[in-house]
Amino acid sequence: MRSRLTTRLHAFLERHFPEKRLFLRSDTETRFIRLKSETQLVAWAGATALVAWTIIATAILLMDSIGSGNFRAQAERDQMIYENRLNALSAERDNRAEEAVAAQERFSSALEQISMMQSELLRSEDQRRELETGLEVVQATLRNTMREREDARDQLALMADDPNGTAAATLSAEANSTVDLLATALAETAAERDSIASDARFALDHAAETELELRLLQEKNDEIFRQLEEAMLVSVEPLDDMFRAAGMNPDNLLAQVRRGYSGQGGPLTPLQFSTRGGAPDPDAARANGILSSMDRINLYRIAAERAPFDTPVKAAFRFTSGFGQRWGRLHAGTDFAAPIGTPIYATADGVVTSAGWSSGYGRLIKIQHEFGIETRYAHLNSMRVSVGQRVSRGQRIGDMGNSGRSTGPHLHYEIRVGGTPVNPMTYIRAGQDVF
Incomplete structure (x- = not known):
């Protein structure tokens, strides 16, 4: 059975790959090399495999080259888009920071004006109270004087029988002079009291308007701070992920950069605002938080230049x-x-x-x-x-x-x-x- 299969296989190869002889002739002799059907089959299969491998490898290399070129072009476009976006965010961040500082200065100036107006209002209130107290004293004195005048009139009636009338005329003249003096002082005190009351009402109305302006300014500051905080979050998170993806601890990395920092600009200094002995200013805390994020981005930029993230x-x-x-x-x-x-x-x-x-x-x-x-x-x-x-x-x-x-x-x-x-x-x- 095996012999017949071998014979048929050999006959098949003889039909397609007949035995050939390769003659090699020299000056003295002639030799030949016999190429059996099996040898020709092996040579043909090897040549076919070599040609197929060459075609496949060339196709793979061409596809790889085209894919690499497209990948690099896309990476360069993405890099350009991100850099433009980062530059725009940086410009907007700087503008927002300047607006925040200007708003904080306006807010501090308004607070100082309100403080001065409150002090002036307190002084006016004290003066009003003093005048009211003085007015009460004058009124009490006037009442006493009126009673004394009545007593003097009574005495004048008793002295009507005085034949000379000198004592009665003198007493009446003194009483009238005292009453006129007290009435004049009372009128001046009442006018000054009305003026102080009018000033106090104006100060209260102006304080209400200033309070409304301060509230609107605070709302605008909150919106500015919110936009800045969102911009900082969008800018910082991808940098954190980049260093973590490289197996580097961002906090330790930034601490090391901060210790060895020697470039221009330097870490940003926190803002310091006077609290007049009160609690810390929340706006100053938010502004310092934004400055801290800006400082973190600056340190990340320095670290990125010193770590091999490029190709x-x-x-x-x-x-x-x-x-x-x-x-x-x-x-x-x-x-x-x-x-x-x-x-x-x-x-x-x-x-x-x-x-x-x-x-x-x-x-x-x-x-x-x-x-x-x-x-x-x-x-x-x-x-x-x-x-x-x-x-x-x-x-x-x-x-x-x-x-x-x-x-x-x-x-x-x-x-x-x-x-x-x-x-x-x-x-x-x-x-x-x-x-």
Whole structure:
């Protein structure tokens, strides 16, 4: 049975792949190589597989290249949109902060005016009370005088029989003079009392108007503070998520940046308003909260420049190998494939600690960044920096090449935290979500 199957298979191969001989002739002899049907089948299958693999690989590379180009263009558009949005928010935040400070100054001035008016009102009230007290004394004196005048009249009637009449005339003249003096003083006191009462009513009406203006101003301040607080929340949360996505603690990171801060602008100083011995001003507390968020954004900006959230290759490229185990060994970085000479850029501010040949890495550049982070750029064709040089994020440091143990032109990019390799795509994706 097996022999018949083999015979039929051989006959089938003979029909499609007849045995051939390849003659090799020299000056002295002639030799030939016999190509059996089975050998021709194997050669034909190998050639077919090679052609199919070439077609498939070319198609994959073309699709990968097109997809990478579209992804990078979309990322650049998203980055531009977010930067424009962040700039607009920053401008609006500055305007709102200026309006808040101006409103706070107007509010403080209005409070001072109200305080002065209240003091003036209290003084007027005291004067009114003093005049009322004086008026009561004058009235009591007038009543006594009136009684004395009546007594004097009675005495005058008793003295009517006085033949000379001198004593009665003198007493009547003194009584009339006293009454006129008291009446004049009473009239002046009553006029002054009416004037003080009118001033007090005006002060109360003006105080009510000022209180209404202050309430409207407070409502406007609340709306301004609310918009500023929402803008700060929208700006700070994506930055918090970016650093957490990279495995970094935002609070510890900001504390470290604040301790080593030496740039322009500096942390924002909290506002200080006089409370006149009373409770803390809630508006000042809200304004200081907004300033604290602005300070946090400023520190995040500094930290983002010093951490490798950028990509080392800006031109068109394709990912050829990611971070992880490969052929039983740890591939400690991410590979970016592109033509030789493609520019390579620093992904964060730092200092070059190594720039030279390094065994399997070929031409290698190492950059030390803040927070114990180091980046490595391997297999370079040329290097444009030297050891000890300080570089900035986005600065060109070399060109892509094929040096060292490499199978083609590409960049081997590593990120190490405390000497331990981490996945570079964690930082790159975190940065793309924000920038």
